[in-house]
Amino acid sequence: MKKTFTALVLTLIIILAGCTAYGADTDEALPVETPDAPEQTDIPLAYMVDPYQAYDYDDMQEDILELMQMYPQDIEVSSIGNSVEGRDLSLIKMGSGQKKILLVGAHHAREYITSSYLMNTVDKYLYAAANGQSIDGYDIESLLEQVTVYVVPMLNPDGVNLVINGIGSVRDQQAVEAMAMLKDTYAEWKANINGVDLNRQYPCHWEEKKQSTQVPSSEMFKGFSAASEPEVKAMMQLCENNEFALAASFHSKGEILYWADSGTVDSVSSAEDITDAVCGVSGYKKMEVSQDPAVYGAGFENWFRQQYSRPGLCIELTPGGGGSLPHDDSQFDELVWDKAKLIAAVLMDEAVSIP
Numbered sequence: 373m374k375k376t377f378t379a380l381v382l383t384l385i386i387i388l389a390g391c392t393a394y395g396a397d398t399d400e401a402l403p404v405e406t407p408d409a410p411e412q413t414d415i416p417l418a419y420m421v422d423p424y425q426a427y428d429y430d431d432m433q434e435d436i437l438e439l440m441q442m443y444p445q446d447i448e449v450s451s452i453g454n455s456v457e458g459r460d461l462s463l464i465k466m467g468s469g470q471k472k473i474l475l476v477g478a479h480h481a482r483e484y485i486t487s488s489y490l491m492n493t494v495d496k497y498l499y500a501a502a503n504g505q506s507i508d509g510y511d512i513e514s515l516l517e518q519v520t521v522y523v524v525p526m527l528n529p530d531g532v533n534l535v536i537n538g539i540g541s542v543r544d545q546q547a548v549e550a551m552a553m554l555k556d557t558y559a560e561w562k563a564n565i566n567g568v569d570l571n572r573q574y575p576c577h578w579e580e581k582k583q584s585t586q587v588p589s590s591e592m593f594k595g596f597s598a599a600s601e602p603e604v605k606a607m608m609q610l611c612e613n614n615e616f617a618l619a620a621s622f623h624s625k626g627e628i629l630y631w632a633d634s635g636t637v638d639s640v641s642s643a644e645d646i647t648d649a650v651c652g653v654s655g656y657k658k659m660e661v662s663q664d665p666a667v668y669g670a671g672f673e674n675w676f677r678q679q680y681s682r683p684g685l686c687i688e689l690t691p692g693g694g695g696s697l698p699h700d701d702s703q704f705d706e707l708v709w710d711k712a713k714l715i716a717a718v719l720m721d722e723a724v725s726i727p
Contacts (some may be wrong), residue, residue, distance in 0.1 A: 417442060417502055421495040423704040427488035428536045429459055429529040435491055436462060443498050446516075452524065453606030456565045457543045459529040461606050466494055466523065467516035471723045474619040475716065476524040476607065479571040479672065480562045480591075481531025482698050486622035489689060489708050490525040493716050508653075510717035519720040522614065527603050530565035534558055535698065552589035560696040562591035564601055569593055571621070573604040576678045577635070577669030594670055611676065617723040618646065618683040620715075621672045624699070626688030627655070627711070633662040636677040643683040646722045653714040656687070683726075687715065 420438045425431070440449055448465040455461060475493075477486035500506065501513040526532060534542055539558050542548050542565060551567040563569050567588025572581055578598035585593050599605055611619070631647040632640070651658050662668035676684035690699055690707045699707050 417499060419495055419499060421488070421491045423488035423492045424702050426536045426701055427484055429526060429533055432462065432487060432491060432526055436464065439495065439498065443502065446498055446501065452610045453602055455530045455603055457530045461524060461527060461603060464494055464523040464525065465520055466498065467520040469516065469518035469520050471519045472522060472614055472616050473519060473719055473723045474522045474616045475622065476527055476672070477622045478526045478528050478532055479621060480623060481528050481535045482560055482562055482696065483624045484532045484535065485624055485699055485701065485708060486689060487526040487532065488704065489622060489712060490523050492709065494523055497716065507717060508714055510714060510721065512717065515717060515720040518724050521716065521720065527607065528564050528570055531561055531563060534565065535561050552585055552587055554585065554590050554592060555696050559698065560590065563589065563593065564603055566601060567593055568595040568601050570601060570603055571672055572670045573599060573601055574670050574672055574675035575599050576675035577665035580665045581669040582666045598670070607672065611680070616682060617726040618719060619673065619676045620685040620687055620719060623686060623688050624690035625694070626692045627690065628657045628659050628688045630659050630662060630673065630686040633668045633674055633677070635665065637661050639681045640677050640683055642726055646683050647685065649718050649722055650715055653718055654711045
């Protein structure tokens with residue numbers, strides 16, 4: 373009942389109030405825009421996000437609306453474009469500082485726990501800042517006065533919808549059923565709804581990127597050309613429109629951090645120090661410099677480093693193993709939060725000193 377009522381309210385607000393979109397092209401995009409923040413009401417501060425569930429697009433939109441109502445002066449919500457099926461690629465801006473950092477989740481559909489992680493981070497950090505609280509010694513209010521955090525919590529909402537809600541929930545079921553399945557179930561789907569792996573799509577050694585399939589598939593297909601997908605176009609335009617001090621893309625599984633590749637390691641300063649700081653608070657393993665473009669090519673973080681000569685991190689949040697199925701979301705704290713809750717604070721803190 374709560375989700376239905378909130379969805380109705382959100383739809384009305386969307387109709388009555390629009391925001392600027394960054395405008396990724398898509399053939400059948402629905403005319404949906406993320407709403408302007410409602411006027412503040414006397415809402416008692418509380419945690420809004422429930423990360424202990426399979427977290428889909430509707431859950432995220434409901435939480436975004438409630439966070440806008442609770443913190444109308446502290447966040448700004450807009451859209452960077454639309455997915456293949458027309459869903460908003462929501463952008464949350466948190467903080468007011470001149471330095472900007474970018475955090476993005478769910479390039480891969482079955483890794484939607486990265487979306488609940490980023491939304492939980494926004495929720496907990498806004499609450500801490502509003503109450504003048506620190507998180508394990510980090511003064512969140514002060515950091516948000518120095519840094520603006522751009523969060524794209526769910527870059528692949530169509531894929532996440534398929535993983536959580538099944539094949540019957542997609543717009544063109546016949547088209548999806550015709551794609552190659554490299555895993556056993558749709559719960560293991562990784563690509564976007566066009567069957568393209570979004571983290572193999574960026575124009576950074578795209579031609580050299582190896583793949584195990586040549587057709588639209590549940591995973592591994594890099595597309596027929598680089599940056600063909602609306603979600604990737606939207607991310608690239610967002611980065612072009614903003615001067616980010618650093619960017620981090622969140623994935624699962626592994627509890628490891630990729631931070632450098634052979635093509636850019638000598639041109640991106642401070643990346644290793646930032647990586648050491650993140651690994652220090654999380655316990656994640658710092659990986660060696662990636663050497664082979666056929667392996668590291670076409671990823672978002674690699675493209676970001678190549679394009680802007682700025683630190684770009686790929687952070688695998690959760691424990692490795694256990695196959696391709698999503699984790700048990702009820703264990704969110706143990707799987708993610710206990711180790712990763714300070715990552716955004718560290719990235720903000722490090723961004724302050726980046727020239």
